Amino acid sequence: MKRLLSSQGGARLSMALLLHLRLCSSICPCELPSLCNPISDTRDFEVFVFQVGGKAWKFYDWSQITTVATFGKYDPELMCYAHSRGSRVVLKGDVPVKEIVDPAFRAAWIDQKVALAKQQYMDGINIDIEQIVNKSSAEYYALTALVKETTEAFHKEIPGSQVTFDVAWSPKCIDRRCYNYTGIADSCDFVFVMSYDEQSQVWTDCIARANSPYNQTLTGYDDYIHMGINPKKLVMGVPWYGYDYSCLSLSKAHACSIKEVPFRGAPCSDAAGHQVPYRKIMNQANTSISGILWDEKQKAPYFEYLDSHGTIHQVWYDDPRSISLKAGYVKERGLRGIGMWNGDCLDYFGGSVAQQQTKAMWEALKPK
Template sequence: MIIHIVQPGETIYSISEYYSIPVDRLILENGITNPANLAIGQTIVIVQPETLYTLQAGVTLESIALQHGTTPMELLRNNPYLSDRDIIYAGETIVIRYQTNKIRTIATIGYAFSYIDKSVLIKTLPFLTYLTIFNYRVTSEGEIIFRADDTELVNLAKIYGVAPMMFVSTMAEDGIVSREVSYDILINPAVQDRLIDNALNIMKTKGFYGINIYVENITYDNINVIAEYLKRASEIFHSQGYKILITITPATNIDTPNVSFEKIDYSKLYGFVDGIIFSSYDWARSYSYPNAIFPVNILSGFLDYIVSIIPPEKIFLGVTALGYDWTLPYVPGATEATIISYNSAVQIAAENGIPIQFNEAAQSPFFYYMNSDGNLHVVWTKDARSFNARAGLVEEYNLQGLSFWTIMRFDTQMWFVINTQYYIEKLMVNG
């Protein structure tokens, strides 16, 4: 894999000619939305195909996979645009294999709300081991409130060999958790029992593979109580054959230019669960200081600490494809950033003729621009280099895998980078 950085004067045609890859394939594989006006500093992932196949009349993904010794899921990962189709067309060329040196198999987790666009979900499922459905909020009495019917999502996941996981938290859709509800649950075993029983009933009824619990607001003072709660829950869930994961947002300080993590003893938790997802701290960070999102240099320091207290095979590293656009000057607690996709950020840079810069330590692209009202903005986002660096940490630290918040949009380039490095574990029969 080569990550090409667009230079002044380059066009999609000159890059295509240089690497001997057709223009339409470069656009397709990278999800490029601005081919006629590339931004300086934009990333384009280059991977040469090893085996191409021209579709014949009457073939199916299953028959093509059988003929070439691969799987339909691998074909969909190599050609995700096929997921948008009800039929495949004779004469079209698809990639059977790329010239990659995949390191190993990893597990992946995708978080989705119940209202996810089905076409986005179907395109993403081949890349997932688990689908965590963000649909269940708990109350201080241990009741569970669901937002919408997620039966179709559960069934779709299973068709693609993906294990559907019930996500339980006190969190609203805006990312705000209820400390009061969390406290009420932790101090009351009767409430815990009611919550666990309600979760079991939902998992059995809906056909979930297991549960993913968001363990909120962990502190030095409450971690022992949390451990007791997880011990209680895991004994019951495991006895019923369900897998249990927990999601943790590391305690951080993100209100200054220098992000820092608190060294809480998370080792007290891992013995009761099948995996711990350390998710990025930007679930609701739109009022935070303008900076890179989960900078790799800070993340590496955090992982150095975490793998010293938790077996790495229990750890999932959280990744987000989100970027943020801040209006300057930044006013703490008042300046709210706007969520922005990488393609939207690239479009802004291209239209304004602004080169995208790159922070090597954080492994994050950024740039400044003036909007039509004359206000100065700064954008921090992620590109192929960002995803490549974060994916590389899985191998460096021998982690169980990667977790993605969220999969509500399909990030073509991100999945292309992941697909060049890893095979994806499938737990369900259809995978």
């Protein structure tokens, strides 16, 4: 959907897709037909998991999970199992913001998503739109309308369904995403705050830093709450991955200078590094030249290693210690819950050490 649909074109698209889904609808894929019923219960504490594909989900800690957002290929086996555990499974929703200015296009897009959710026996949608939006622009108001209209349609067509929206770690126009945060939060069930990639725009020295610094992360939540968003509308997102940076130079104080990679107006960004899942980070740590270090100011672990070309790298990430600190804030401020990007970053298939590391990461989600 990369072109703007006319009102007539949007209606044709909606009708065609609905007809296709009706013709292709299948019998419930679950062993028990009742497992195809939508989940309607609401739990006091939300644990929101992003799943990106594969079968690692079979080894998740299902004693905690309330919602799985499927960002990979649809897996009916996952849907059936999640429902057997009382957990929701929701669609991914993404659409170019330029196109949703047209009310007919919005209506067609929503019709498609509702029909797809019904066909796949799913429980709602997670709207993940991380595009540039200028304050008070046509897109600004259209995005709020999209969230409101999507929520109304899902709640009507799938009773008990859940509509959520992903927001940046701070409401201060991060990455030029100047959204109507209060209006969006009011219009959906809750927002998932992506408290990671917090170095996407670096305005100070170009050095490697934590992916999710403790004080910076908490300031973002304070700002959301101070602007009038109910804490029960906020789910804290934590990273189960980190960043690997090549150091142009490394000081005795462990300041790793990185190359300048601009992003949306900022001179430097975490794009100077590359994302690494926690399972790989734990293997890298075993061959580091520094051992695992702890930055007290950012309250995050990191380490340094030499690659085969003799270049020093610095790796910043989150571990059970840093995540537990943030989970404590979730409890203290009464947030709706916690979750992560993404559930497939852990080692579910390794030996006893890997299994202990994976268990500890799931345990860290529980506020102490």
